[in-house]
Amino acid sequence: MALASTIGLTTNRASFIEQARNHGQTFIRQPYELYSEENQETWRRLYARIRPRWEKFANRKFLEGVTKLALDPNAIPRLEDVNRFLAPLSGFSAQAVSGYVPAYVFFDCLRTRAFPTTITIRDGSHLDYLPEPDIFHDIAGHVPMHTDRAFADVLVRFGEFAREAALHVRGIRDEHDRLLRVESIIRAMARFFWFTIEFGLMREKGDTRAYGSGLLSSYGEIEHAITSPLVQRYPIRLEWVINQGFEINHFQPLLFIVESFEHLFDLVHELEQWMKAGRLDNVAPGAIETPINQKLLSDPKLLGPLLENIPLKRLGQPSDVAGVAAFLASADADYITGTTIVVDGGLLWNYSEQ
DSSP states (O other): OHHHHHHTTBTTTOHHHHHHHHTTOOBOOOOGGGOOHHHHHHHHHHHHHHHHHHHHHBOHHHHHHHHHHTOOTTSOOOHHHHHHHHHHHHSOEEEEESSOOOHHHHHHHHHTTEEEEEOOBOOTTOTTOOSSOOHIIIIIIIHHHHTSHHHHHHHHHHHHHHHHHHHHHHTOOOHHHHHHHHHHHHHHHHHHHIIIIITOEEEETTEEEEOOHHHHTOHHHHHHHHHOTTSEEEEOOHHHHTTOOOOSSSOOSEEEEESOHHHHHHHHHHHHHHHHTTTTTTOOOOSOOOHHHHHHHHOHHHHHHHHHTSTTSSOOOGGGHHHHHHHHHSGGGGOOOTTEEEETTEEEEOOOOO
């Protein structure tokens, strides 16, 4: 009992979450009574150290959102309290989940103004190590931006675009051509989401500020993104973004700047128009097909063990395009279990001949 009270709702160690997953429960309640004092202290430490950097480097709408949500620096938020402030502002709500949400569900949630929210919190002994999103990342990094109607509308618009992308590829009859276009569209969408919603910068009264949630939730990278001479910062150009690869295991060396959330909304609309015009059908490649990957995919005996480690026991289908794009572009892509590795908006197989 003492061990359980110590663990509380610590990421990757919470029995409540394990039980929910074992029962196939994706959307769950937030069992606030299970948070341990160690969990609460982790929240306090995370909040206290990043707050000064928000003041220096976060965009004004984010800071206003923190105030509007009345986030308590001394206690993990109750989602019901967050939603009481959030819903009247943008129509969004934070919905507790047991972990990874099937990506097509994630994007459909955004379309309907719901944000799947992790309720566990990272181990306090590793504040900078985040094996998967936690409640600090989701509530302190993402949700304050959801209080701004213009930003919230961008998320909804992107969710709608993802659904349109899925419908778009279904009309391609040739299977080989359809798969090539699906792969390219996924890559373009993933890169756009990464360089905007996750790691975007914005002009604000002559300064550059962070609005991307990956920056706003990272104590180290938010300052690095704004001040480091090692970071290249350019006004956003759609043709650059959709052809630019990224890596997820280090600070980003290249970031793009938008002028406003209205500008960002227009870019999502433009991206959809490019898709319909075929301009996303052949973007610069990401994951490289190697002889060993070719052998794996063409040999059922080698492919079988891989599929056993994938929950759905199958590789992605064209109809999964919107969902796959959502996952690859989200912070969830920073981690993954089994033998599938997310690399630059594509999939590689961690396979070696033994």
